[in-house]
Amino acid sequence: MFAYYLDLAARSLKRNKVLTALMVLAIAVGIGASMTTLTVMHLLSCDPLPTRSGTLFFPQVDPNPYPDGPSLPYDMMDYRSAVDLWSAHRADRQALIAHGQLKLTAPQVNLPPLMAQVLSTTSEFFPMFDVPFRYGHGWSAQDDASRARVAVISADLNNKLFNGADSVGRTLRLKDSDVRIVGVLDAWRPSPQFYDVAGGRFDDGQTGDFYGRTEDVFLPLNSSSDINPVGFNFFTCWSMPQSDATLQTSPCVWMTLWVQLDSPAKVRSYRQFVADYAALQKSAGRFARADNTQLRSLMGWLDFNHVVPSDVRLQMWVAFAFLLICLFNTVGLLLAKFLRRSGEIGVRRALGASRAAIMAQCLFEAGLIGLLGGIGGLLLTLLGLWLVRRQPVAYADLVHLDTAMFLATFALAIAASLLAGLLPAIRASRMAPGLQLKMT
């Protein structure tokens, strides 16, 4: 039966090559556009840390001393709140994070100085985020406390400075201080770079930069502030900093805290701990609001920041609208095509073919168009992704077609064409045999 229907479908498609080509082309273009945008969307909205994300949380407090500040807590924390929460060690793991840039040179490496992106953090950053190491390892809690001049560098920087060789033990000059490399990361490209996400709700949908590469250099927070006390980026300030204020004492938020909580009970108790801390600070007169705290999960935090750029979403909707129009086109053309064959269908019905058989045959034809369109769509998807990779966007290098999306391309193409063929097939199968014979 299968081979017979296939033969019939192929014959029918061959009979009007231009029309077949048009239908296949329309499906291919619609599928190509949809799958390109869907693949980008899929890559940008997936879990950056699938094995760990369920246990990672982002606490927030509102250090604003004014009661009518913003209704939601700031996306980052002030130094004191962050360090208080961190040093309480109430979570299974916790890491403080601050960002900055430092001028970097490598002695005995003949390269001009460069401005390195520096992530200042604490020792548990690496085990908590399951960061892979190529050489060496992270630093210890002891190094955090003793303000050790140690650094972990990214694979990119290691390639650039040391051609990928084991650089553990070598020295980097950051601003005016020497640090010793203790670890080199392996290729690590969480997408998005979740631990840097903040302020997404103010970005007006232009969030592509959340998908950038990791920082070049990772330093213990204390060492980093010794090397350059003013070298941190701040997020915002709730009042004008005094001219002599250090970042640590300034009315500004510039640090984040990530915690790992391994069970729902621990999440509950940590939530309570953060609330208690805020209440304590309120009674001490430092906070205006004790109730303005949050403990978002990693994925919740990404959602809250709308990390997927709005343009990517818009492109996906436009592409699916395009596919929809292509499908309407196919429905119309298939309908016309099947109805024109009413004579042939009448003969088959008169010779004993059941309605189901006619319908199956029509759907077979539609499915074959879908398969051909799927092949074309796959090629167009590859072309589309190649074009996306050439765009100057932070996530360009992430874009590729994975197995799931490869299969989804064909599934979508065939499902779409079967859907398009359904109505025409039903119409064709309802024809009365006698009538059609008479008309011919």
Place this chain on the structure above:
Amino acid sequence: MNLPLQPILASLRHHRLTTALLMLQVALTCAIVCNVAFMIVTRWGEVRIDSGIDETSLSMLESQGVKADATPWIHHAEDLTALRGIPGVTAAVAVDTLPLGGSESSTGACASSEAMEAAIKANSIDGQSACAEFATLAGSPGELAALGLKLIAGRDFLPDDYKTGDISAAIISRELAERLYPGAQALGKSLYNGSDTPVRIVGIVDTLLRPYLRDAGINQFTMLWPQLPNDNSVTYLLRSAPRDSERVLKAAVAVLNKVNPQRIIPAKRVRTYTQMRDSYFQRDTTMIGLLLASALGLFFVTALGIAGLANFWVQQRTRQIGIRRAIGATRGDILRYFQTENFLIVSGGTVLGMLLASALNLLLMTHYELPRLPLYYLPIGALILWGLGQLAVLGPALRAAAVPPVVATRSV
């Protein structure tokens, strides 16, 4: 023209399903294309926005981490002297940022100290009538001329106005002046920003865009600030004839590296203003390209659908056409029959499409903060679809008109 609608309507009723499908396709195309066109026009307006400065004569480069001492400005001044020595450079100034430069310092200020106190008390500048939040653009002497800005009132900064610390003079944009002092002369007035000394407005420029665009209403809220850039990182703005800019930039990198080889000049930050502007709007231009391509694609697919169906109908009715021709219908009658039929289908589609377009716009307004679709997009969209329908049906209709009457006498 004698064209009875009756037979056309009867025929369309006979092909209810096909007709409805085609109408729906036209309607969806109309709805989507109207909104896509509106998005294109909106974005195009943003991309074409006037920065107020003489863009083509400007180029720039960034220098980072000069020397670790307390007075970076002294080094910037040395750099500027060296840059002015490059042949072809007519002006060189140090700035912190530029219109459409991306990174922006903004501050709030009020027209009166009472308003500022009220704003401080409320801990927010928003909603205070005589106050505004605006971008500040700091630069070294000569910035106004280097940017090619035109004063509409007042004067340029005097050498004494330039300081590295608190400053007391400012030049503001016309729109900011109108916001802060509605209906009054802003020139000579004082601005209160919460610091001890108010800032006097010494000049007003017509147009000066922010480094980072927000809403149309506040994109021009800018202030030129005679504050000497005193950070380790600085942008040098060079003015030269547009054709010299590439050469000037190359020479500038060499000159700066000679003055101080320890600095970092990121290669990506050595560029003309036009290049910077293009990269600022790169996202939008890509999006415009994609939207344009999809709008054209939609038209194309719809035209294909119309042509495909018309073709089938012509084939299906060859015999009837022959009969009509045999009993006296002219070629023109047959041609007009198909054209009218198409016109009716597309009309039905566009009426529905205009409703759908408005509905889709409402949806986009809530999800993408798109403004309301101006109503004139709807008839334009309808006209284009009518034209497109007629164009698509022309081929099949001509083929129909060419059917000879003798077909009527043949059995199929």
